[in-house]
Amino acid sequence: xxxxxxxxxxxxxxxxxxxxxxxxxxxxxxxxxxxxxxxxxxxxxxxxxxxxxxxxxxxxxxxxxxxxxxxxxxxxxxxxxxxxxxxxxxxxxxxxxxxxxxxxxxxxxxxxxxxxxxxxxxxxxxxxxxxxxxxxxxxxxxxxxxxxxxxxxxxxxxxxxxxxxxxxxxxxxxxxxxxxxxxxxxxxxxxxxxxxxxxxxxxxxxxxxxxxxxxxxxxxxxxxxxxxxxxxxxxxxxxxxxxxxxxxxxxxxxxxxxxxxxxxxxxxxxxxxxxxxxxxxxxxxxxxxxxxxxxxxxxxxxxxxxxxxxxxxxxxxxxxxxxxxxxxxxxxxxxxxxxxxxxxxxxxxxxxxxxxxxxxxxxxxxxxxxxxxxxxxxxxxxxxxxxxxxxxxxxxxxxxxxxxxxxxxxxxxxxxxxxxxxxxxxxxxxxxxxxxxxxxxxxxxxxxxxxxxxxxxxxxxxxxxxxxxxxxxxxxxxxxxxxxxxxxxxxxxxxxxxxxxxxxxxxxxxxxxxxxxxxxxxxxxxxxxxxxxxxxxxxxxxxxxxxxxxxxxxxxxxxxxxxxxxxxxxxxxxxxxxxxxxxxxxxxxxxxxxxxxxxxxxxxxxxxxxxxxxxxxxxxxxxxxxxxxxxxxxxxxxxxxxxxxxxxxxxxxxxxxxxxxxxxxxxxxxxxxxxxxxxxxxxxxxxxxxxxxxxxxxxxxxxxxxxxxxxxxxxxxxxxxxxxxxxxxxxxxxxxxxxxxxxxxxxxxxxxxx
Numbered sequence: 001x002x003x004x005x006x007x008x009x010x011x012x013x014x015x016x017x018x019x020x021x022x023x024x025x026x027x028x029x030x031x032x033x034x035x036x037x038x039x040x041x042x043x044x045x046x047x048x049x050x051x052x053x054x055x056x057x058x059x060x061x062x063x064x065x066x067x068x069x070x071x072x073x074x075x076x077x078x079x080x081x082x083x084x085x086x087x088x089x090x091x092x093x094x095x096x097x098x099x100x101x102x103x104x105x106x107x108x109x110x111x112x113x114x115x116x117x118x119x120x121x122x123x124x125x126x127x128x129x130x131x132x133x134x135x136x137x138x139x140x141x142x143x144x145x146x147x148x149x150x151x152x153x154x155x156x157x158x159x160x161x162x163x164x165x166x167x168x169x170x171x172x173x174x175x176x177x178x179x180x181x182x183x184x185x186x187x188x189x190x191x192x193x194x195x196x197x198x199x200x201x202x203x204x205x206x207x208x209x210x211x212x213x214x215x216x217x218x219x220x221x222x223x224x225x226x227x228x229x230x231x232x233x234x235x236x237x238x239x240x241x242x243x244x245x246x247x248x249x250x251x252x253x254x255x256x257x258x259x260x261x262x263x264x265x266x267x268x269x270x271x272x273x274x275x276x277x278x279x280x281x282x283x284x285x286x287x288x289x290x291x292x293x294x295x296x297x298x299x300x301x302x303x304x305x306x307x308x309x310x311x312x313x314x315x316x317x318x319x320x321x322x323x324x325x326x327x328x329x330x331x332x333x334x335x336x337x338x339x340x341x342x343x344x345x346x347x348x349x350x351x352x353x354x355x356x357x358x359x360x361x362x363x364x365x366x367x368x369x370x371x372x373x374x375x376x377x378x379x380x381x382x383x384x385x386x387x388x389x390x391x392x393x394x395x396x397x398x399x400x401x402x403x404x405x406x407x408x409x410x411x412x413x414x415x416x417x418x419x420x421x422x423x424x425x426x427x428x429x430x431x432x433x434x435x436x437x438x439x440x441x442x443x444x445x446x447x448x449x450x451x452x453x454x455x456x457x458x459x460x461x462x463x464x465x466x467x468x469x470x471x472x473x474x475x476x477x478x479x480x481x482x483x484x485x486x487x488x489x490x491x492x493x494x495x496x497x498x499x500x501x502x503x504x505x506x507x508x509x510x511x512x513x514x515x516x517x518x519x520x521x522x523x524x525x526x527x528x529x530x531x532x533x534x535x536x537x538x539x540x541x542x543x544x545x546x547x548x549x550x551x552x553x554x555x556x557x558x559x560x561x562x563x564x565x566x567x568x569x570x571x572x573x574x575x576x577x578x579x580x581x582x583x584x585x586x587x588x589x590x591x592x593x594x595x596x597x598x599x600x601x602x603x604x605x606x607x608x609x610x611x612x613x614x615x616x617x618x619x620x621x622x623x624x625x626x627x628x629x630x631x632x633x634x635x636x637x638x639x640x641x642x643x644x645x646x647x648x649x650x651x652x653x654x655x656x657x658x659x660x661x662x663x664x665x666x667x668x669x670x671x672x673x674x675x676x677x678x679x680x681x682x683x684x685x686x687x688x689x690x691x692x693x694x695x696x697x698x699x700x701x702x703x704x705x706x707x708x709x710x711x712x713x714x715x716x717x718x719x720x721x722x723x724x725x726x727x728x729x730x731x732x733x734x735x736x737x738x739x740x741x742x743x744x745x746x747x748x749x750x751x752x753x754x
Contacts (some may be wrong), residue, residue: 028052028397033343033351035384040289042352043307049351055389056396057489061438062369062403064100064336065093065412066152069123070107073409074122079132086138089409090145095416096427097434099495100148102215102405105205109158109172109187113209117169119161139210144497146474148440150213150274151205155252156186156197157219171197173396182224189221189248190230199256206263206271212473212523213272213435214260218338220249223318245320257331264446268471272333272443276371276405277323278354279339280311290356293511299363300328306356310347327366333445335366336405340373342387343394344380350391358398369537370395370643371405374412374423374430376748385422388430402441437495439476443524443729451520451528459533460515461541462505462562466531472520476527479505485517485530493626495521510542510566510613542566542606542614554592559604561587566608574604580700593623593629593650629702630692635679642683644690645676650702659693700740 010360018304032048033040040049067073067089074085089144093101106111109117113135120129127134135151142149157684163173171177171187172195177186187194202214226243235244257273264270282305284290293303304324305313314321326332337357341348354370361368372391373381380387395401406412415427442448455467464477478485479493493516496503520528546559561567572580574594582589591602601620606614636643644660652673660668660677679690689710694702 017149028056030397033390033394035343035380035390038344040351042355043347043349045287047287050393051390051394052397055433056391057436058396059439059487059489059492060402060441061298062100062367062405062440063098063438064097064148064150064369064403064405065089065096065098066102066104066405066407067409068104068107068152070104071408071410073413074135074432076112076127078126079128079134082124082127082132082134083137086141088413090141090147092409092413092416093147094145096412096431097305097437098406099146099438099440100150100212101138101142101475102150102152103138104152106151106153106201107157108154108184109166109170113205115201115204117167117197117204119165120166135205137207143210143473144499146495146497146500148212148473149210150196150215150272151209152215152217153213154204154219154260155216156194156221157191157546158185158187159186169197169200179222179225179227181222185224186206186219186222186225189245190227190234192234195248195252195255198252199248199259202256203259203263206260206269211271213274213333214256215274215276217276218278218314218319218321218723220314220319220321221245222566225318228488242316246315249321250325250671254329254331260395270443270446270449273324273331274334274336275321275326275332276336277321278312278319279337279341279348280308280313280317281305281324281337281357282313283307283309283311285309287352290352291359293359295363298328301360301362303356303359307352308348327361327364330365330445332366333443334369335361336369336371338371338373338407339442340371340376340407340729342376342379342381342384344384345378351394354395354398354401358395358400362400367402367441367444368400369403369405370401371407374406374427375408375410377423378681381426381506382422385425386429388426389433390696392430392433403438420479435450436489437492438522439492439495439527440525442526446524448526449522449524450526451522453529454518454520454531457518457531457533461544462514464503464505464516464518464533466501466518468499468501469520471522472528473525474521475500476519476521477503478517478519478530479508480515481512483515485515485532487517487519487527487530504562507609508563510563510608530636542608543604543616545619546602546604546616548602548618548620551588552705554590555595555620557591557602557604558586558588559616566613567606568609569607571605571607573605575600580696581698582700583698590651590654592625595620595625597622597624629694633690633692635690643676644679646692647675648673648694650694650696654696656695656697659695661691661693663689 029052030050031053033051042046042049069076074089076082076085089101106112106118107121109118111122112121112124114129114133119677124134139149158172158178166173171191177188177191177194179188205211205214231244232243239247242466254311260271260273279354284307285301287307290303290305290307293301295301314323323335327335339350339353339357341350341353343350357368372388374388377545384390392404395404411423412427414421415424439655449471451469451471454469457466458464475496477493477496478487478491480491485491493504493505517532519530523529542563544560545564546557548555550556557572570586571580572582572589574591575596599619601619603615603617605612620704631647633646635683636645655673656672657672658674659666660670662682666685687710696702
């Protein structure tokens, strides 16, 4: 199904072009992109957009989602809501095979966590930080699931609260440190006190929480501000207002980068700094200008913008964010421009935009992630149900595009819950491509940290265990049906969290033999050495862990059905006296009535297609038992009747039916449990050998030494039913005799007349 979707989302043209990727290696086949029969061209050209004919699976692939209460993604106003809503986020992330959560922790110069610098956000007012720290909880849960946690902050955006709302350490306490914009207020980016405060805010988070990254989005300067006084006071180089404003944001980013990296170095941490600006940095007039740049000795790309003229760009008014400079100087660890447009959006064509970003970052160590606006409704987002998978297929051709950020979470949640909007269908079609886990790309701006081998890695059937490594962020588990692991996409079985020491492969098939291996992943997302268990080839058990436990005074056989779908039936044998078929879905069975005093040999076998696929055995020593199935079998002589009676030692609920035999002939079948039966009509004169068979609910015939009984009648038994039958026969014979005589006389008389 995956391959069908992969090929169906791309409309093929007749001529294929073999292209060379950024590293100069032949990598894939490109084809012209079409949507609903319409050819898609790069902006302002007659050149058809080129895209891979199939999605290029990558083991290292960032798959992140933004989650914020501001857009209604989650309700976090109480501890109970916070926990339940975030657990649903985790389930949605697992559903789509995502690996990174970008979660809002500071949106308006406030804090969704205990802070000495920022006031408590009104969104979490009902959470008692003395008893529950939401940020600490969500980070730990992320890491337990094997996800990265990126703390999302808006540096400058603020709320016009009274001064008393802010602690003394917050610059907003003094209105002179803020600027009024068209849609609110911001901290003044040109003030040193603001920059120092923002660095302190970030470091407060890093020092107190185990975050994987600090994340800023697109809010820097705001529209409608007037900062002339600051510009005049802090402009020694007499820069123009635009260059000066860009310099103020540059200074913050560089200052924060230096502070974080010094802290990482001193404390063996690897906290990243990531930026997600608006999609367009700057624009140029033609595609030739956008893709015709060259690289200098530092790998800096000369083309200053993308082929998206007419789009708002964040380099100029009103954001003044020189993000390419941050990439070129490698002040940041990743950039995720909000490339939300579709292939058919004018003028923000997705293909042109991503193409330039891929070139601009190709020779830098800063990771580039494309951002998907799956909530959008214009352009081909409105009509193309495969826009999302087409976008990730297109970006997969660029080695420098190392993954995807998705906004917004609500569309993924809707898709998981079965809502059939255009956006939700797009999300589900994307999931068809992401049907396997992926690893987060390495942080190439840092000194890579390799943790080496995993210690004490063991495999027991489909159960894997190992010793935790202190610096491991997560573990990658590989599985192959061959004797070696090549660490390919198809062999990556799962990624588990940093607290994990145990994993059960519930997808294993009993008929197959597997090789497992594991790697530990460090804070730079570097895989350690591939580690095999001491015995690498293992056969997955069907059933396991056979034992006897006394439950409510009764010895009970207990086991685990590890792969119940691989079992047709189970066969239980005790002391070679009893061989029983039992329900293949059971994991316990009352054996109290089957045991004998002393040693009992017990065997449990699993069968598939009439073949034994697994056998377990144990010896159980029982104390003195007086177990029986049927006992005290007897005949009570009552007035004009004979009643066969017995007692049962097996629970009535286990009995399907009881069969009564005279000699070897079945004379009656009683459904369910019973303790007596009227045998008056079946006895014969002399010795009557009676026996019972007890059939349990699994159609097992249960025998035991007490089931045979010889009963000698004291008087000849002449059942009335037999008398009635003989009398009837005699009467018929007499009548027939007189009929024959009469008929003969009639014939003689007729002869005389002739």
